[in-house]
Structure formats: structure tokens, C-alpha cells
Amino acid sequence: MTRLPDPRPRPPAGAALVDTYGRVAQDLRVSVTDRCSFRCTYCMPAEGLPWIPRAEMLTDDELLRLVAVFVSAGVTQVRLTGGEPLLRRSIVDLVAGIGELRPRPSIAMTTNGAGLARVAAGLKAAGLDRVNVSLDTIDTEQFRTLTRRDRLTDVIEGLAAAADAGLTPVKVNAVAMRGVNDDAVIDLLSWCLERGYELRFIEQMPLDAQHGWERSVMVTADEIRARLATRFTLSPAPWGDRGSAPAQRFLVDGGPATVGIIASVSAPFCSACDRVRLTADGQVRNCLFSERETDLRGPLRDGASDADLLALIRGEMWRKGPAHGIGRPDFHQPDRPMSAIGG
Numbered sequence: 001m002t003r004l005p006d007p008r009p010r011p012p013a014g015a016a017l018v019d020t021y022g023r024v025a026q027d028l029r030v031s032v033t034d035r036c037s038f039r040c041t042y043c044m045p046a047e048g049l050p051w052i053p054r055a056e057m058l059t060d061d062e063l064l065r066l067v068a069v070f071v072s073a074g075v076t077q078v079r080l081t082g083g084e085p086l087l088r089r090s091i092v093d094l095v096a097g098i099g100e101l102r103p104r105p106s107i108a109m110t111t112n113g114a115g116l117a118r119v120a121a122g123l124k125a126a127g128l129d130r131v132n133v134s135l136d137t138i139d140t141e142q143f144r145t146l147t148r149r150d151r152l153t154d155v156i157e158g159l160a161a162a163a164d165a166g167l168t169p170v171k172v173n174a175v176a177m178r179g180v181n182d183d184a185v186i187d188l189l190s191w192c193l194e195r196g197y198e199l200r201f202i203e204q205m206p207l208d209a210q211h212g213w214e215r216s217v218m219v220t221a222d223e224i225r226a227r228l229a230t231r232f233t234l235s236p237a238p239w240g241d242r243g244s245a246p247a248q249r250f251l252v253d254g255g256p257a258t259v260g261i262i263a264s265v266s267a268p269f270c271s272a273c274d275r276v277r278l279t280a281d282g283q284v285r286n287c288l289f290s291e292r293e294t295d296l297r298g299p300l301r302d303g304a305s306d307a308d309l310l311a312l313i314r315g316e317m318w319r320k321g322p323a324h325g326i327g328r329p330d331f332h333q334p335d336r337p338m339s340a341i342g343g
Contacts, residue, residue, distance in 0.1 A: 028078050066300070070276070095123055096126040107129050108128070113155040133162070138187060176204075182224075203220060205264050
């Protein structure tokens with residue numbers, strides 16, 4: 001990992017969302033709900049979780065106002081996440097509202113895809129640029145085991161609808177679980193290549209509500225690459241420095257198709273991180289693994305100005321640490337699970 005410069009004593013004059021190490025946040029992840037239609041084993045228990053009360057959720061107007069503040073401070077990309085973002089009934093209107101901001105940010109969404117077929121065209125018309133669909137396996141039994149739901153057909157139909165609507169490139173996010181679906185990574189890549197989907201494997205991270213993650217059983221990026229290499233020829237993509245992009249991309253059998261591997265744990269990209277997160281209940285987080293967050297909902301509802309809100313956001317970014325610290329003796333898994341933070 002690239003070494004970060006020494007922390008700066010104070011924000012530079014006129015800085016946007018800069019931290020003490022000089023990184024500038026331009027990629028906003030917005031969780032629009034913590035609710036989800038799946039119960040993935042690496043995310044939450046079978047019975048689900050205590051959801052955020054409706055009164056504590058940001059309204060559409062509040063969410064759009066906060067996104068506008070972020071955009072005014074230099075955010076150029078907005079990704080809508082959850083939970084499952086398609087469970088928010090106003091999701092198409094939210095996309096349209098973000099698309100009306102100036103300067104207009106790019107708009108993406110991460111979804112489990114189960115409800116995508118019915119709204120893909122509407123999302124595209126509203127201004128959504130692209131979509132990532134979480135799909136860990138194309139094996140029906142493995143899918144049921146991982147998600148505790150029997151909706152693989154719905155996800156496959158959602159992916160096809162996204163491609164037909166022009167939400168391209170359609171990307172697939174997959175987590176390989178040891179002893180569950182790690183033997184199926186080759187089949188998943190073959191399936192995605194046949195359909196023109198861009199596959200990204202992601203190392204499992206310690207963000208489960210059960211706090212049952214163990215590094216010793218995590219399937220590493222090196223293991224995934226080695227398994228894929230038994231079927232495909234993988235060569236580093238010739239595009240040089242990937243910047244803040246988390247995935248290391250490889251040409252498959254000489255290209256042009258690629259596969260990405262995100263080594264969030266074994267080779268983190270913290271030194272180039274340009275992300276900031278807004279939770280569904282209005283908390284801003286400078287890191288997925290942060291133990292602290294700053295409340296924006298309360299001040300917003302108490303009449304704070306945009307300048308007041310921006311000052312709170314800048315303060316949160318300024319205290320961002322150098323790295324997430326997974327593997328260090330003092331690492332503490334966030335109290336909030338992934339579904340409440342947003343991916």
C-alpha cells in the first residue's frame with residue numbers, strides 16, 4: 001500500500017472534503033434504507049435486525065438537501081446503497097432529484113437485483129448511470145444457503161433488465177465464502193463473461209451483525225486469483241495506476257473482458273480512498289470501519305444552514321484515520337453492520 005504523507009496540522013485554505021493526510025472525498029455512498037429483502041449469512045442473522053425507526057430516517061427532501069451540500073463541496077460520484085435501495089418506494093424520484101443537481105454527479109446503485117427487473121427502465125430514465133448487482137453464485141442451492149432466499153431467477157432477470165435499459169457496464173459483486181461457494185468462482189466468471197457483465201470479487205470484510213468474521217477463514221484475493229488462473233489466463237490490465245478504484249483489474253484470456261479483485265482486507269486501498277458515507281438516518285462517516293460518526297439529521301431538523309452542515313461534514317472528514325486497521329491488535333469491528341452503514 002502506498003505510504004501516506006504525514007498528517008497536516010490544519011485544513012488548507014479553501015479545501016473541499018479533505019482529511020489530514022491530503023485525501024479528498026469525491027465519492028459519496030448514500031444508504032437510503034437499512035432494510036433488506038435478503039438475509040445473507042455474512043451480513044445478518046436469519047431473523048433480520050432491528051430496523052431504523054421510520055421517524056429517524058431521512059426524508060426525501062432531507063436526503064436530497066444533504067447530497068446537494070456534498071456536491072457543492074466537490075463530490076462528483078453518488079452511489080445509492082442500503083440495505084436494499086430498491087425497497088425505498090421513492091427511489092426513482094430520488095435518482096431524478098440527484099440528477100437535477102448542478103454540477104451533476106454521476107449516479108450509481110448497488111442492489112441485490114431481486115426487484116430490478118420492474119424498475120430498471122424507470123431508473124435509467126430518471127438518470128441512473130450504472131448499477132452493481134450483488135450475486136455470489138449462480139448455483140441455486142448455494143444461492144439459497146447464502147441469501148436464505150429462493151430468488152436467484154429474480155436476480156438474473158434483474159441483471160438482464162439492467163443491461164437492456166442501458167445501465168452499463170453492468171457490474172456483478174461477489175463474495176467468496178470458504179466451504180460455501182469458493183468452488184464456484186470459475187463458473188460465475190464464465191457466466192458473466194458470456195453475458196457481458198463485469199465481475200468483481202470482494203474479500204469478505206468484518207461487517208456482519210453477528211460479529212462472527214474470522215480472517216483465518218476469509219478467502220483472500222490471492223486465493224481467488226489462483227483459482228481463476230486454473231481456467232483462465234489473467235494478466236494485469238494495462239491501464240497503469242488505478243487511482244482510487246478499489247479493484248485490481250485483470251484481462252481475461254488477453255481481453256477485452258476483465259475481472260476485478262478487491263483485496264479490502266489483505267491489500268487495502270486506504271491510502272487512495274476518496275469515499276465518504278451518509279447513512280439512512282443522517283450520520284456522516286469518513287470510513288466504512290469508523291467507530292465514530294457525525295450527526296447531520298439533528299442539526300438539519302433544527303434549522304442548520306448549508307454552511308453549518310458543510311462544516312460538520314468537513315470536521316468528520318478531517319479526523320479520518322490513515323487506514324481501517326483490520327489485523328491490528330486494537331482493531332474494533334463497527335457496532336453498526338454493513339446494512340446500516342451502506343456499502
